[in-house]
Amino acid sequence: MSMQQKRFRLTSLLMTAILALSVLAGCAKPGGNKSAEQSAPAVTEVKVGMLLPLSGGSAPVGEQTKAAADFAAARINAAGGIKSLGGAKLKLIYADSKGDQQVGVSETERLITQEKVAVVMGAYQSAVTMTSTQGAERLKVPYINPIAVADGITERGFQYVFRITAKASAKAKVHMDFLPYIAKQTGKEIKSVAFVYENTDWGQSTAKAWKEAAPKLGYKVVLDEAYTNNMQDATPIATKVKGANPDVVLLVSYTGDAIQLVTAMAKLQVDAMAIMGAAGGYADPKFLPSVGKNGDLLYDIAAWSPDIEKPAAKQINEEFKAKYNYELNGEMVDQILGMYVLADALERAKSVDPQKLRDALAATDMKGRIVDISIYSGIKFDQSGQNMYASELLVQFQNGARKTVFPVEVAPKENKPVFPVPKWADRK
Amino acid sequence: MVKTLIQATADGVMMGSIYGLVAVGLTIIFGIMRVINFAQGSLLMVGMFTTYWLWVGLGINPYLSIPVVVAVAFAIGYLLQRYLLNHLLRSETDREPLSALILTMGLWLALDNLSLLLFGPQYRMAQTSEPRLMLGFLTVSLPRLMAFVLSVGGVSLLTLFLNRSRVGTQMRAVGQDRRTSVLMGVNSYHIYAVAFGIGASITAIGGALLVPFHYVYPTVGVLYSVRTFVVVVLGGLGSIPGALLGGILIGLMDSIGAQFIKASWVTVIIYLVFLLVLFVKPSGLMGVEKE
Numbered sequence: 001m002s003m004q005q006k007r008f009r010l011t012s013l014l015m016t017a018i019l020a021l022s023v024l025a026g027c028a029k030p031g032g033n034k035s036a037e038q039s040a041p042a043v044t045e046v047k048v049g050m051l052l053p054l055s056g057g058s059a060p061v062g063e064q065t066k067a068a069a070d071f072a073a074a075r076i077n078a079a080g081g082i083k084s085l086g087g088a089k090l091k092l093i094y095a096d097s098k099g100d101q102q103v104g105v106s107e108t109e110r111l112i113t114q115e116k117v118a119v120v121m122g123a124y125q126s127a128v129t130m131t132s133t134q135g136a137e138r139l140k141v142p143y144i145n146p147i148a149v150a151d152g153i154t155e156r157g158f159q160y161v162f163r164i165t166a167k168a169s170a171k172a173k174v175h176m177d178f179l180p181y182i183a184k185q186t187g188k189e190i191k192s193v194a195f196v197y198e199n200t201d202w203g204q205s206t207a208k209a210w211k212e213a214a215p216k217l218g219y220k221v222v223l224d225e226a227y228t229n230n231m232q233d234a235t236p237i238a239t240k241v242k243g244a245n246p247d248v249v250l251l252v253s254y255t256g257d258a259i260q261l262v263t264a265m266a267k268l269q270v271d272a273m274a275i276m277g278a279a280g281g282y283a284d285p286k287f288l289p290s291v292g293k294n295g296d297l298l299y300d301i302a303a304w305s306p307d308i309e310k311p312a313a314k315q316i317n318e319e320f321k322a323k324y325n326y327e328l329n330g331e332m333v334d335q336i337l338g339m340y341v342l343a344d345a346l347e348r349a350k351s352v353d354p355q356k357l358r359d360a361l362a363a364t365d366m367k368g369r370i371v372d373i374s375i376y377s378g379i380k381f382d383q384s385g386q387n388m389y390a391s392e393l394l395v396q397f398q399n400g401a402r403k404t405v406f407p408v409e410v411a412p413k414e415n416k417p418v419f420p421v422p423k424w425a426d427r428k
Numbered sequence: 429m430v431k432t433l434i435q436a437t438a439d440g441v442m443m444g445s446i447y448g449l450v451a452v453g454l455t456i457i458f459g460i461m462r463v464i465n466f467a468q469g470s471l472l473m474v475g476m477f478t479t480y481w482l483w484v485g486l487g488i489n490p491y492l493s494i495p496v497v498v499a500v501a502f503a504i505g506y507l508l509q510r511y512l513l514n515h516l517l518r519s520e521t522d523r524e525p526l527s528a529l530i531l532t533m534g535l536w537l538a539l540d541n542l543s544l545l546l547f548g549p550q551y552r553m554a555q556t557s558e559p560r561l562m563l564g565f566l567t568v569s570l571p572r573l574m575a576f577v578l579s580v581g582g583v584s585l586l587t588l589f590l591n592r593s594r595v596g597t598q599m600r601a602v603g604q605d606r607r608t609s610v611l612m613g614v615n616s617y618h619i620y621a622v623a624f625g626i627g628a629s630i631t632a633i634g635g636a637l638l639v640p641f642h643y644v645y646p647t648v649g650v651l652y653s654v655r656t657f658v659v660v661v662l663g664g665l666g667s668i669p670g671a672l673l674g675g676i677l678i679g680l681m682d683s684i685g686a687q688f689i690k691a692s693w694v695t696v697i698i699y700l701v702f703l704l705v706l707f708v709k710p711s712g713l714m715g716v717e718k719e
Contacts (some may be wrong), residue, residue, distance in 0.1 A: 059549030227691035236686030292556030
């Protein structure tokens with residue numbers, strides 16, 4: 001072997017060794033406590049596994065959810081932590097799902113088996129939540145899902161999964177409750193609807209509910225378009241919507257596609273009586289700045305809105321804004337509630353034993369106090385783990401702000417929905 | 429329906445020209461070095477971020493910042509090739525450089541994650557409205573039209589450079605037969621570096637053209653990666669006009685196809701057509717059959 005060949009061999013061997021070492025270094029957790037600290041009598045901290053998309057297409061909303069979680073945990077810890085566990089503090093251990101189902105599954109298992117978390121919270125995206133909850137159920141560790149909406153998550157007879165927010169089919173109801181209401185109010189008849197939705201569990205669940213409700217209300221479905229996330233260009237779909245000429249357009253999208261779709265429809269001047277989103281990307285604080293005037297008078301649903309008639313809501317929003325420089329939204333409030341539900345369950349369980357914690361979660365019955373930051377009348381899980389009191393409201397983007405317009409009970413009186421929205425050519 | 433089809437055709441050609449331009453960058457690198465560059469999407473992202481920051485930070489019009497983008501991307505490409513890839517190519521002179529492929533994968537991860545670290549994951553839009561021209565019922569987006577004009581123009585200039593200039597001729601020679609051109613006195617490793625630099629800058633220009641109407645974020649390159657490979661192979665590996673043609677074809681299929689079938693199915697159709705072309709003509713639409 002020549003000198004050059006020998007040197008090359010040595011260099012590649014060395015680099016492989018360095019690579020292997022860095023991979024191992026990445027696996028070992030700094031300050032990771034592999035001993036059974038959790039089951040020892042003196043618990044000083046409760047490890048909470050947080051599975052979120054911290055990179056990839058949904059990273060922006062993943063970061064926001066993380067902010068909400070950190071905010072809530074800090075608040076709980078500052079108020080004395082879990083008093084029944086001697087003031088034990090919540091310790092959030094984050095795992096990046098990368099928005100991928102497979103990664104979500106392996107990260108959940110890692111959180112449970114290696115990080116030894118007492119509970120898992122996640123995963124924002126329905127698709128990732130659907131699969132990662134299976135791991136938690138199998139390993140018998142409670143999994144709190146504050147945000148993901150796909151119906152199926154709580155329809156599998158699982159015992160360890162709990163959902164704070166309303167299901168997709170329940171959320172989809174808001175659109176189908178609003179449309180006949182506003183048609184009656186304004187005297188404008190709605191004849192046709194178009195559905196454009198992302199094709200994973202979230203979009204499919206929502207669209208399924210819409211497709212069932214539309215014929216009952218006499219609406220013709222002129223377009224039923226499921227698309228794959230992270231489109232390079234939404235212009236073809238927007239062209240299709242324009243061609244179908246629906247009275248109302250209903251959308252389910254994550255941030256990137258939401259921006260693209262709304263911009264494309266504005267560019268092509270798709271004139272519908274109303275264009276309505278279903279939270280997710282439309283609720284991302286980055287959405288409106290990215291679409292500017294193209295997002296004017298868009299409707300969206302939310303589990304929460306900064307302008308609801310509840311003092312506790314306004315107060316917590318100010319507190320959050322002071323720390324993070326942006327406002328809360330429905331998903332973030334659901335995450336905050338999720339953290340408080342966990343704290344409440346830990347107080348009652350007086351233990352971090354997964355079985356005891358699971359039973360305490362199942363017995364949750366919270367009313368008032370922290371729940372008053374939301375529009376929910378309470379938090380109580382039914383047999384399937386679904387919060388019975390979750391509900392949803394409708395907002396419209398007016399003058400660059402999300403204004404709650406429906407249901408009338410929670411909407412501020414000065415907020416009036418604009419319907420039908422003016423044609424694009426008539427707008428400034 | 430006709431109106432919709434005309435709109436879709438116009439949009440498809442314009443968007444497709446960008447796919448084509450990005451693919452030309454990749455095809456140069458492959459054509460001359462036989463290296464499949466997995467980091468091409470990241471180079472697109474570099475072009476996008478450079479343009480974005482110059483526009484938002486210094487108010488420089490994105491089309492005027494193209495020379496800067498070219499310089500930055502060329503430098504990155506040239507240095508990457510000279511100091512990283514050339515070492516690998518030197519030790520594997522007798523075979524196709526497979527380890528270079530793996531190196532480019534590592535580069536992709538490194539570049540994307542560096543960008544994520546520096547800029548954060550949020551989406552950034554340089555401008556929220558796409559200025560447009562109305563030709564009767566046809567909506568023509570001005571930034572996309574510009575992109576089409578500049579893509580075709582850029583590819584033509586590149587073809588001229590490759591055919592008429594000394595360096596261009598050397599590049600074509602190295603691409604055709606590495607060993608013979610070395611025997612003829614061409615410094616192949618310098619040519620590789622130039623080729624990588626040019627390939628990087630062409631793709632980066634594609635990024636600059638996207639910024640006026642596309643959102644920018646660290647992993648945006650991944651959105652284009654697979655499609656770029658399909659375009660390159662469809663057009664014929666190493667063929668520049670082929671890459672542009674392939675890009676426009678795919679843009680058209682995307683746009684017109686979406687009018688007739690569900691958007692998710694369009695992707696399936698594109699891949700089926702791709703496979704069909706390869707079955708009938710394995711070297712791609714405009715590729716040269718190798719003995």
